[in-house]
Amino acid sequence: MTSTHAELTKRHRAVLPDWLTLYYDQPIDLARGEGRHVWDAEGNRYLDFFGGILTTLTAHALPEVTAAVREQAGRVLHTSTLYLNRPMIELAERIAELSGINDPRVFFTTSGTEANDTALLLATAHRRSNQVLALRNSYHGRSFSALAVTGNRGWSPTSLSPVQTAFVHGTRRRGTPLADLPDERFAEACVADLEDVLGQLHGNVACLIAEPIQGVGGSSVVPDGLLARFKEVLDRHGILWISDEVQTGWGRTGEHFWGWQAHAGSGPPDVVTFAKGLGNGLSIGGVVARAEVMNSVGTNSISTFGGSPITAAGALANLDHLLRHNLQGNAARVGAVLRRQLEGAPDRAPAVVDVRGKGLMIGIELAHPDGTPAPDLATEVLEETRRGGVLIGRGGLDGNVLRIAPPLSLTEDEAHEGAAVVLAALEGVGRR
Numbered sequence: 001m002t003s004t005h006a007e008l009t010k011r012h013r014a015v016l017p018d019w020l021t022l023y024y025d026q027p028i029d030l031a032r033g034e035g036r037h038v039w040d041a042e043g044n045r046y047l048d049f050f051g052g053i054l055t056t057l058t059a060h061a062l063p064e065v066t067a068a069v070r071e072q073a074g075r076v077l078h079t080s081t082l083y084l085n086r087p088m089i090e091l092a093e094r095i096a097e098l099s100g101i102n103d104p105r106v107f108f109t110t111s112g113t114e115a116n117d118t119a120l121l122l123a124t125a126h127r128r129s130n131q132v133l134a135l136r137n138s139y140h141g142r143s144f145s146a147l148a149v150t151g152n153r154g155w156s157p158t159s160l161s162p163v164q165t166a167f168v169h170g171t172r173r174r175g176t177p178l179a180d181l182p183d184e185r186f187a188e189a190c191v192a193d194l195e196d197v198l199g200q201l202h203g204n205v206a207c208l209i210a211e212p213i214q215g216v217g218g219s220s221v222v223p224d225g226l227l228a229r230f231k232e233v234l235d236r237h238g239i240l241w242i243s244d245e246v247q248t249g250w251g252r253t254g255e256h257f258w259g260w261q262a263h264a265g266s267g268p269p270d271v272v273t274f275a276k277g278l279g280n281g282l283s284i285g286g287v288v289a290r291a292e293v294m295n296s297v298g299t300n301s302i303s304t305f306g307g308s309p310i311t312a313a314g315a316l317a318n319l320d321h322l323l324r325h326n327l328q329g330n331a332a333r334v335g336a337v338l339r340r341q342l343e344g345a346p347d348r349a350p351a352v353v354d355v356r357g358k359g360l361m362i363g364i365e366l367a368h369p370d371g372t373p374a375p376d377l378a379t380e381v382l383e384e385t386r387r388g389g390v391l392i393g394r395g396g397l398d399g400n401v402l403r404i405a406p407p408l409s410l411t412e413d414e415a416h417e418g419a420a421v422v423l424a425a426l427e428g429v430g431r432r
């Protein structure tokens with residue numbers, strides 16, 4: 001059925017849930033993409049500074065991925081873990097090798113949420129405890145257990161929970177007492193918080209789940225090394241560390257392949273979860289864990305679609321491309337260029353109170369002159385950048401953080417082009 005834009009928006013609203021919110025007054029109807037650009041159905045071209053919310057890891061319509069998917073779709077289509085699956089085995093081998101985890105085993109899912117669900121299942125089974133720890137301001141997905149470890153209760157439609165979660169400090173939040181402490185004192189306060197929380201909990205704690213940079217939480221960075229200090233405490237109690245790399249994996253932070261590597265002082269996590277970018281748009285996520293942890297669930301854990309031949313073949317081609325072209329190096333180099341440009345924002349736009357992030361994962365926080373969060377200004381900037389031909393995202397507890405996370409193949413020229421549009425939009429709202 002062909003529809004005009006207005007009809008399509010109406011059909012979306014009539015048949016999909018009210019809470020499936022759309023960006024922009026006039027929602028975008030994407031028709032195609034190429035490289036770092038996308039086009040809507042009316043033919044408008046946009047520079048994609050949000051990578052389809054981080055799912056386009058390398059580049060839009062990457063020919064290698066398209067070819068791999070097409071080739072696999074023309075051969076075997078079975079989607080079961082009951083038979084040998086060559087693309088899945090090969091992908092698992094590659095990820096195991098890249099994981100940095102000792103004696104790794106890999107299990108594939110179809111999303112990040114499901115990956116975190118699986119990680120929680122493994123950790124709680126392994127430790128025979130449903131008491132878990134998570135960071136404040138975290139986001140781990142929207143299933144029943146992923147929501148239970150998501151720090152912003154405002155994002156959860158339920159107060160019921162399959163696990164008991166205690167939240168600890170790990171990132172700064174503007175306007176809170178710990179926010180202005182220098183790094184070392186902040187880290188000490190967070191470790192003290194963790195020790196305090198552990199002291200108050202009775203008995204066994206299964207795990208700590210943490211994002212090295214909180215994406216949905218507004219690109220809030222856990223200060224380097226802090227999770228290693230947490231790990232020293234966790235190790236004393238035998239508590240497992242799950243690193244949620246759904247946003248920070250695959251080289252996005254530039255400096256490392258995984259976000260946890262900025263916290264590697266005390267060794268790797270026990271479990272890493274991943275998703276989003278690996279499939280470049282295909283639904284694939286997964287868990288890589290120490291064999292001892294992975295194998296702590298005794299039953300057949302079968303996912304019909306996890307690691308299906310089509311998604312695994314596409315993901316393999318994407319991963320190959322990423323490694324062959326050293327896109328992690330590109331994220332570091334072009335990310336630094338972009339960051340330098342955007343760091344000029346507070347001088348030009350009074351609403352900007354912080355520019356943060358790593359590599360190609362950047363957050364710009366907005367506040368009103370009285371210091372209160374400015375989600376209204378974030379909305380204006382979102383609309384204005386769109387008019388300027390650049391797509392960005394938003395996040396943060398108050399929806400007042402603009403998020404930038406382009407495909408990792410972003411060029412320097414594109415970084416300059418996009419930054420100019422973002423800066424002009426920020427300047428516009430700051431002056432009124």
Ligand code: PMP
Pocket residue numbers: 110111112113114116139140141142211215216244245246247275276285
């Ligand atoms: N973990 C993190 C850190 C995420 O950012 C997200 C998605 N925004 C998820 C988990 C959930 O992933 P998915 O949407 O694929 O279920």
